[in-house]
Amino acid sequence: MEKNSSCCFSNLSSNLPITCLITFITIFLHRVLNVIYRTGKPLGKRVSPQRPLSTLIVLGSGGHTAEMINLLLVLRKERFTPRFYIAAATDNMSLQKARVLENSLADSSETKGLSAEFMQIYRSREVGQSYVTSVWTTLVAMAHALWLMIKIRPQVVLCNGPGTCIPLCVIAFFIKVIGIRRSSIFYVESIARVKRLSLSGLLLYKLRIADQFFVQWPQLQRKYPRAHYVGCLM
């Protein structure tokens, strides 16, 4: 009898880590599914519409940045405050354009103090870099993205490609899974994409990471029915 109970006890203790692991995985999967289920569902009427939302704006480069600036021009800034701009470390032009936009806002409106921050992020792989060294640089880039996202914890993420936005969106997704912050992710596919989505766009669409997915040509909307056709931004 005694023998039996101790055996039962040792059995339990050896099973404990496995039980914990299974419980953890179950909770985690449940959270992931829950987040995926809630992705794309509108937040509902805001209780206090005056309360602004902290917003992360991921700038691509060249044409991508021009499109994003056009979108920012028509958004009401007092709703999207503070604003955090992130661009690739190799791209100096984009943050410069965002600064020009923010300065023009500071001049024209009554908003006192700077409600914008500008940051750069390492890219996981530069054009032409070897795959061996890119393993290391990808890790560094991911750690850097994680650090920035934990610091910012944005309520809104605006992005329109290219690849720079992927690690940031994936981290925003997992921040939702852990339950630290529920952020709404908006992705606008570039105007240059008429027939096929970009790789970034395809990932965010297929993995259902983006809450709302916008395309600028009707052909794309027919192919990807969950996308919203919004006409040209440029």
Add this chain to the structure above:
Amino acid sequence: MGEARDGVKVKRVVFVTVGTTCFDALVKVADSQEVKDELYRRGYTDLLIQMGRGSYLPIKSTGDDGSLAVDYFTFSSSIADYLRSASLVISHAGSGSIFETLQLGKPLIVVVNEDLMDNHQSELAEELAERKHLYCARPLTLHQTIAGMDLNSLVPYSPGDATPVAKLINRFLGFPEES
């Protein structure tokens, strides 16, 4: 400024731009005798080439001998001034250059770079060509496009509008509709 020499000759500039890319095939073909002759025949007087990171150097010419004047440079912080003073723009297929030119209301020929691996850029140029906002060419067909183009048949591009996106974002986040 230098618009009329003895009140006879008015400058009509063709501006070629490759943006920040390397697109020697376009620079080379723009500098070819075939294309230069065709441009001159159509009444253009100057050819200005922004050659970017390419290595092919066009042959400079003052155009005194009754031909096209040719000049080039690598980069400029503001392409807008060159676009504004041009009578015809020949551009690579980058969306930045395309829309900057269209919004200035300049006639545009987009030349698609066939050497690019992921050539999604031709999608945009072909779509806009179908809507008659511009002409779309390949390096080898540029001179035919210049010979056959009818600039009066081009449809002016009306600038896009980001308010539909803003409206959907606001609605999603639960902000009240704009009055």
